[in-house]
Amino acid sequence: MSYLFLKQLHVACVVLSAAGFLLRGVWMLSESTLLQRRAARVVPHIVDTILLASAIAMVVSSAQWPWTSNWLTAKLTGLLVYIGCGTMALKRARTRRQRAAFLLAALVALAYIVSVALTRSALGALVWLT
Structure with a gap:
């Protein structure tokens, strides 16, 4: 492929x-x-x-291995945060308020992951500010 x-x-x-x-x-x-x-x-x-x-x-x-490319390491770290927050949002958090907070956190982590992929920088979207 x-x-x-x-x-x-x-x-x-x-x-x-x-x-x-x-x-x-x-x-x-x-x-x-x-x-x-x-x-x-x-x-x-x-x-x-x-x-x-x-x-x-x-x-x-x-x-391009995550441990040799900073942006891939950042993407992988963001993915772990996304998975953790997503699990809390959809299954583990006890109240709707907690679930909503974790849902928002997961979506922020997802946005970070996408911005890192697009910029190929661990700063993600913040790279445009530098």
């Missing part, structure tokens, strides 16, 4: 994953029963698996 194809697949999965997360967050806050549907529980795992696989394939094919 070409790097360009992998990148396009990765970006498409990022968009699908982010949109799905936001939708599930809205459903969670509105206490919708749609969140309990099988597709809402299965599809995100499929999309995120493809997303992760394409990321690993791009890292291997380009030989």
